[in-house]
Amino acid sequence: MSTEVYLVRHGETMFNQLNKVQGWCDSPLTVKGINDLKVTANALSQVHFDNMYSSDLKRAIDTVHLMKDANLVSDIGKIKKLPEFREVFFGTFEGDDINQTWDQVAMAAGIGHEDNVAKIINQVGLREFREATKRADPRHLAEDKDELDERMVRAIDVLRDVTKNEQRVLLVTHGDFIKTLSIKYWNKSDDKHDIIFPDNGSVTRGILHDNGKFEIVDYNVDAEKL
Known part of the structure; x- marks a missing residue:
């Protein structure tokens, strides 16, 4: 069974607003970040998810709980945190x-x-x-390219294991991680040319196929347009 994966970038944070480098370090969501996420959460409120996951960084955890609380058609238990989906270090x-x-x-x-x-x-x-x-x-x-690439492969392997028998899941992760994952698994990108950085609260959609392969099928989409 294939699994549809909604990769959501966390909301704007204080470090985003202050133009600071933010990888494994953390900062709280801003008021704007929370308000923007409410738009995303509302747009996804009628989408059924078998489960929701997040990176283990607080800005992602806070974001996934906003998605969970707004969803009207999913029965989500405790959120599992996946450290493999942390931001680039x-x-x-x-x-x-x-x-x-x-x-x-x-x-x-x-x-x-x-x-x-x-x-x-x-x-x-x-x-x-x-x-x-x-x-x-x-x-x-x-992290250099090889270290990050190894972590991305491990992240997909972990996701494949935890989403067995799940048809659609939501996973909150981070901008540079989503972008780099998309360069690796989206056939519209490559390693030589930059693609736009995903927006806070945007959705990038991937498919974990029955044959074990992962591919990105939509990138940096406004949730209201899905």
């Missing part, structure tokens, strides 16, 4: 200014000063962007 850059961080990454990638992440990725490719992030990190703790 940015090491020493966690909590730093985003533009300053990307400028340091661009310098490490050898392209000079550039603080637009999309332009950096389009010039050097995703693999080199991740490698440059790790090089630029003073402690070299940031």
Whole structure:
């Protein structure tokens, strides 16, 4: 049996608002973030889910509970947290200014000063962007492409195990993780060119097929348009 997976990006957080790097570090949802999520939750309130899951970071957990509380047609028990679906880890850059961080990454990638992440990725490719992030990190703790790729494969394996006999599930995760997952599993993307960053509260839909394969079929969709 195939499983339809609704990947929802958490709502806007304080660090999003302050333009700070936010991976494994956490910050609370803003009032705007909560209000935007209520729109998503209302749009999905009549969609039946066999289960709901989230990353183990609080911004994702708070988001999934908003989805659960608004849903009128699903009987969801305790939310299972999946740490494999955490955001990308940015090491020493966690909590730093985003533009300053990307400028340091661009310098490490050898392209000079550039603080637009999309332009950096389009010039050097995703693999080199991740490698440059790790090089630029003073402690070299940031996840590189291989480390993140290994975690994404493990995440899909875990999801496959926990969703056996479930036809449709909702999973709250994070922007860069959703984007990188989509580059890997969406046939409209590739490793060389950047795709837009998913919006807070948006839905990216994937299918876990009977044959074990995973594919992204919709990306960064406003829930009201599903």
